[in-house]
Structures are given as C-alpha cells and as structure tokens.
Amino acid sequence: MTSVPFPGRSLKPGTATKPRRRARRFNGPLIIGLTLFGLLILAAVFAPLITSADPVAQNLPQSLLPPGSPGHLLGTDRFGRDVLARLLYGARIDLRVGVLAVVSPLIIGTILGLISGWFGGWFDTVLMRIVDMVVAFPFFVLVIGLVFALGPGTGSIYVAITMVGWVAYARIVRGEVLIAKNQEYALAARASGLPTWRILLRHLLPNVVLQAVVFSMSDIVLTILAIVTLGYLGLGVPPPTPDWGSMIQEGQQFMLTQWYLAALPGFAVVITGLALALIADGLVERMNRR
Amino acid sequence: MTSGAEVLAVEGLVQQFEGRHGLADRIARRPPHVVRAVDGVDLVLREGETLGLVGESGCGKSTLSRCVVGLYQPTAGVIRLAGSPVAGSPTRAQRRFVQIVFQDPYSSLNPRMTVGQTLGELLRYHRIVPRDQVERRSKELLDLVGLPHRALGQTPRQFSGGQRQRIGIARALALEPKVLIADEPVSALDVSVQANIINLLLDLKQSLGLSMIFVSHNMAVVRQVSDRTAVMYLGRIIETGPTEQVFHAPAHPYTRLLLGSVPRLATHVAARNGGATISPIPAEPVPVAAASIDEATGPEGAAGGCRYRPRCPVAVAACATEPGLRLVSGEADGRHRAACQHVTGAE
Numbered sequence: 174m175t176s177v178p179f180p181g182r183s184l185k186p187g188t189a190t191k192p193r194r195r196a197r198r199f200n201g202p203l204i205i206g207l208t209l210f211g212l213l214i215l216a217a218v219f220a221p222l223i224t225s226a227d228p229v230a231q232n233l234p235q236s237l238l239p240p241g242s243p244g245h246l247l248g249t250d251r252f253g254r255d256v257l258a259r260l261l262y263g264a265r266i267d268l269r270v271g272v273l274a275v276v277s278p279l280i281i282g283t284i285l286g287l288i289s290g291w292f293g294g295w296f297d298t299v300l301m302r303i304v305d306m307v308v309a310f311p312f313f314v315l316v317i318g319l320v321f322a323l324g325p326g327t328g329s330i331y332v333a334i335t336m337v338g339w340v341a342y343a344r345i346v347r348g349e350v351l352i353a354k355n356q357e358y359a360l361a362a363r364a365s366g367l368p369t370w371r372i373l374l375r376h377l378l379p380n381v382v383l384q385a386v387v388f389s390m391s392d393i394v395l396t397i398l399a400i401v402t403l404g405y406l407g408l409g410v411p412p413p414t415p416d417w418g419s420m421i422q423e424g425q426q427f428m429l430t431q432w433y434l435a436a437l438p439g440f441a442v443v444i445t446g447l448a449l450a451l452i453a454d455g456l457v458e459r460m461n462r463r
Numbered sequence: 464m465t466s467g468a469e470v471l472a473v474e475g476l477v478q479q480f481e482g483r484h485g486l487a488d489r490i491a492r493r494p495p496h497v498v499r500a501v502d503g504v505d506l507v508l509r510e511g512e513t514l515g516l517v518g519e520s521g522c523g524k525s526t527l528s529r530c531v532v533g534l535y536q537p538t539a540g541v542i543r544l545a546g547s548p549v550a551g552s553p554t555r556a557q558r559r560f561v562q563i564v565f566q567d568p569y570s571s572l573n574p575r576m577t578v579g580q581t582l583g584e585l586l587r588y589h590r591i592v593p594r595d596q597v598e599r600r601s602k603e604l605l606d607l608v609g610l611p612h613r614a615l616g617q618t619p620r621q622f623s624g625g626q627r628q629r630i631g632i633a634r635a636l637a638l639e640p641k642v643l644i645a646d647e648p649v650s651a652l653d654v655s656v657q658a659n660i661i662n663l664l665l666d667l668k669q670s671l672g673l674s675m676i677f678v679s680h681n682m683a684v685v686r687q688v689s690d691r692t693a694v695m696y697l698g699r700i701i702e703t704g705p706t707e708q709v710f711h712a713p714a715h716p717y718t719r720l721l722l723g724s725v726p727r728l729a730t731h732v733a734a735r736n737g738g739a740t741i742s743p744i745p746a747e748p749v750p751v752a753a754a755s756i757d758e759a760t761g762p763e764g765a766a767g768g769c770r771y772r773p774r775c776p777v778a779v780a781a782c783a784t785e786p787g788l789r790l791v792s793g794e795a796d797g798r799h800r801a802a803c804q805h806v807t808g809a810e
Contacts, residue, residue: 356571357570358574360529363533364532364533364563366558366559375576
C-alpha cells in the first residue's frame with residue numbers, strides 16, 4: 174500500500190494545482206494480476222486445443238517419462254498419463270471449484286453482514302455469536318469434517334466451504350457497515366425518507382462490498398489450497414479426474430527421482446495465488462484512490 | 464420580521480443515548496450508562512425566520528437538529544411540523560418538509576453516486592416531477608446552487624469542499640422543503656469559501672421562502688445570519704432572544720463567556736492598554752462528564768441544579784436549583800429569556 178504524502182512535502186511542483194480529473198493512473202498489480210489469471214482461465218478453457226492428450230488415459234509402458242519427451246512436453250506420471258494435459262484439465266476443476274466455492278459465501282456473508290451491521294439488536298448479537306463459534310474451530314478441521322460427513326465430491330466441497338466461509342464476509346461487511354451507516358451520506362439518505370432496502374442496496378452496499386471482494390481474492394487461493402488438501406487426503410475430487418491436489422499427492426512418492434511430478438502442480442497453485450494476490454492489491458489501490 | 468406562522472415547534476424534547484449494556488452488565492445489575500444529549504428543549508421557528516443555534520461542541524446542537532429531521536426517535540417530547548405532530552417516524556410529506564445540510568461535505572455525499580444519480584433518486588422517489596422531467600429539474604437545482612450542468616455526470620471526489628457543500632444544499636432543496644436545517648454548514652470549509660456558502664444559503668432562503676435553523680459554534684456567523692438566537696449548554700437552551708439583544712446584552716454568564724472568547728484583532732486602544740483580547744474558556748471542569756448522568760433522572764432533569772454552576776464565575780447558593788428560562792426583556796416572539804438565577808424576570 175502506498176502511503177499518502179505529507180501535504181506540502183514530497184509534492185512535485187505543479188501537482189497541487191492539477192485539476193481534479195478522473196485519475197486513470199496505470200494500476201500495475203491489477204493489470205498484471207488480471208492478465209495472469211486470464212491466461213490461466215484461457216488455458217483451462219482451451220485445454221483440448223493446447224494438448225491432444227487425454228488426461229485420464231493410462232499408458233503404462235510410457236510411464237514416468239521426463240519433461241521434454243516427444244509427445245509429452247511435461248512428461249508422464251506413473252500411469253503414463255500426460256502431465257501437461259492433467260495440469261490443464263486440473264485447472265478446469267480447481268479454478269471452477271475455487272471461484273464458485275467463494276461466490277456463495279461472499280453473497281451470503283455480505284447480505285448477513287449488511288443486515289447485522291445496519292439493524293444491530295438481537296439479530297446482530299446472535300449472528301456474531303455464531304460467527305465466533307465457527308471462527309473458533311480450525312478451518313481445515315471443520316471443512317474436512319463436513320466433507321467427510323457429506324461424502325467426497327465437488328458438491329460437498331461447495332457446501333462445506335460455504336458453511337465455514339461466510340463468517341469472514343459477514344464480519345468484514347458488518348464492520349464496514351458500522352462505519353458507513355454513521356457517515357453523513359447515509360444519514361442524508363435516511364433524512365430524505367428513502368426506504369431502508371434502497372439505502373442498503375444503493376448507498377451502503379457499493380461502499381462496503383469492495384472490502385469483501387478484496388478478501389475473496391485471497392479466499393479463492395485458500396479454497397484452492399483446501400481442495401488440494403482435501404484431494405491429498407482423498408476427500409476431494411474422486412480419481413481419476415485430474416486435480417492439482419491429487420497430482421501433488423501422487424507425485425510425492427517420486428520426490429527423489431521425478432521431483433517435477435509434485436513440483437509442477439505445486440507451481441500451478443503458486444501462480445494462481447500470485448495472480449489473485451495481485452488482483453487484490455490492485456483493488457485495494459483503486460479503493461484508496463477515491 | 465418574526466411574526467409569521469409557526470412552521471416548526473419543539474416541545475420538551477429529550478434525546479438520550481444508552482451506552483453498551485451487555486449481558487454481563489445485566490447479570491451484574493449494572494444500570495445502563497445514559498447520556499442525555501438533549502434534555503428538555505423548547506423551540507419555535509416561524510415562517511421566513513432564521514434561528515441561530517449556538518453552543519460548544521457536544522452541547523447537543525447536532526443531536527437536536529438530527530431529531531428534527533427524524534434521524535433519531537426522541538426519548539420524550541413533541542416535534543410539530545406545520546402544526547401537526549410527528550408520530551413515530553415521519554411521513555413522506557414530513558420528510559420533505561424539513562431537510563438538512565450536513566457539516567462535512569467530504570462525507571455527506573455518496574462517493575459511489577454521481578450528482579445526477581443523487582438528485583435524480585430523490586426526485587423520482589418523492590415524485591417531485593414527472594420522470595421525464597427529472598433531468599431538467601436536476602439542472603435547475605444545479606443552477607440554484609451555482610454549479611455547471613456537467614456536474615450531473617461527475618462524482619463527489621471531482622469537486623472541492625465548497626462545491627460539495629453546494630451539492631449538499633441542492634440535495635436538500637431537491638425535496639422542496641419549507642424548513643432547512645444547516646448543521647454547521649461552513650465549519651469544515653476554507654475561510655475563503657465560507658462566506659460564499661453562507662450568502663448562498665441566505666439568498667436561497669429569501670428566494671424560496673424558507674425558514675432556517677442555523678447551527679454553529681461560530682458566534683460571528685450566527686450574529687450575521689440569524690433573526691433570533693438560542694444558546695445551548697449541555698442539552699438545554701440557556702438563553703434565547705432576538706439576535707441583537709442576545710449579543711448586545713447577554714444575560715447568562717455562559718453567553719457572556721462565549722461572546723468574550725470570540726477572537727478579535729487587537730485594536731489600537733486595547734494594544735496600548737496591554738489588555739488581552741481573547742479570554743479563553745476555562746478548562747475546568749470537563750463539561751461532557753457533567754453531561755453524562757449514570758441514572759435516568761426525571762424528564763425535568765432536576766438532578767443537580769444549574770448545569771453551568773461548576774464553571775460559573777457568579778454562582779451562588781441559589782444555583783443549586785435550576786431556574787427555567789426567565790424573561791429578560793421584550794414580549795411575544797421578541798422575548799429575550801435566560802435561565803439564570805441572576806435574572807429576576809418571571810419564568
């Protein structure tokens with residue numbers, strides 16, 4: 174985050190008198206992050222065009238080929254499956270589940286936080302105690318427990334992550350609403366007699382939701398990690414569907430000889446995390462500019 | 464000047480706020496911490512009149528004005544708009560009747576909405592003009608406050624403080640109110656634009672036939688704009704009357720103190736005499752602490768006599784009972800009254 178220059182100092186001559194125009198400054202992190210994330214999505218969507226290999230087709234004689242082998246750019250795993258194809262098709266699963274599993278907590282948490290912060294009272298008290306209870310449990314223990322209870326598969330992952338994830342959004346949005354509702358623009362909206370739902374949706378929501386969206390970026394990374402972890406524990410996407418978590422788990426056995434089998438999907442997770450972190454930084458920068 | 468019909472009246476208004484009273488406090492049977500920001504205020508505003516409301520920070524000026532526009536539900540008391548009392552939350556028509564201009568132009572405008580959206584929303588929701596006339600009316604409002612039409616498409620951050628305050632005034636006027644509350648409308652602005660905004664408010668008041676409550680801690684500004692002045696101290700009105708009389712012959716020691724603490728440039732005479740031109744308000748005791756009472760007292764607030772007693776240079780034993788507003792001079796609306804034992808007129 175850039176610090177605000179002390180007024181009168183570190184101002185270049187002329188900057189103070191610049192007309193207040195809509196500042197469209199170059200937002201590096203946002204552009205790089207969006208580009209990177211866009212490329213990942215494109216790679217996932219156009220996976221069949223990038224590689225003709227089947228991500229689940231086994232070919233035991235061709236197993237454990239090193240990267241650069243003819244026909245297998247990134248080599249093959251122990252069943253002879255093409256690693257590049259599995260990475261690309263794995264992105265389809267992981268990115269989709271990661272993004273989708275964050276959307277419903279974001280929406281549910283934002284709505285509850287909005288209501289809780291605005292109206293206060295018993296609803297606020299009860300909701301915040303529930304939030305405290307959910308937060309008190311370690312995230313992974315709760316998610317693993319829920320997925321275990323619901324049975325493995327993407328559906329259970331969505332449900333489990335929603336049930337645990339909404340609390341963070343509810344807390345963030347509630348805090349923002351507590352500040353915003355005493356801002357004079359919110360008072361003015363009330364004094365002019367606008368209905369409450371309108372004040373909440375038109376005046377408060379746009380001013381508080383960006384914080385939640387910023388958090389959701391890092392939450393996607395966390396969710397992908399959760400899926401990866403669940404896959405590693407055998408509670409994630411059932412095999413042989415490619416997913417980065419199960420790839421890391423399988424590659425782990427060959428750490429000393431074929432280290433890239435675990436490192437390549439790990440690298441994919443890191444790139445995704447980096448892209449989303451950059452987007453989050455860029456959003457914060459935009460937010461601070463107003 | 465002051466003989467028009469009553470447009471707004473406040474009777475015995477009390478607004479108290481409770482501090483956080485959690486489960487642990489309830490179990491321990493601790494009483495809630497209650498602060499009475501406004502404690503029994505009577506006011507009348509007549510058509511075409513400007514009433515100045517002065518007092519130090521935390522005396523309840525802003526709370527009073529927020530009660531009047533319906534932002535708080537008063538704990539006790541009655542607010543009458545054009546003769547009819549506000550029951551519970553104000554009706555749509557009552558909302559339109561009184562509007563408020565806020566103090567801080569940097570937080571009083573929604574940063575996510577353009578000026579056109581802000582004005583248009585109000586015009587549409589209150590059906591002030593037909594839908595196809597909304598843009599025309601918005602432009603008229605901008606003309607009224609002296610902003611260019613292109614402001615409609617711009618967001619608040621593209622404007623300076625003074626311009627933002629003009630937008631705030633346009634927003635208040637969008638509902639075509641009869642009463643305008645100006646809650647410290649210029650105290651957040653540069654001195655150079657303060658006069659512009661005050662003149663704009665006075666012009667609009669004249670041309671639109673508004674009545675105005677002008678809340679300020681700036682004595683000089685209040686003297687300039689208001690027909691009548693009310694001085695507030697710790698939630699009560701302690702002196703009220705025609706502005707010139709209150710300023711010329713202040714009857715309450717607190718009013719005298721306020722007037723004495725207005726900074727002035729040293730005149731030749733004063734400089735020669737070596738006299739200090741500013742007499743600072745004594746720091747002791749902290750008034751806010753005195754305002755917070757731990758038990759809800761009766762609506763008369765008869766707890767501790769005159770509230771100003773701890774700071775008052777002329778306090779006497781009789782101040783242990785709080786006097787009501789006593790007549791200093793004048794009659795009817797021209798009455799000059801002060802709540803002080805040293806005033807000998809009738810209550």
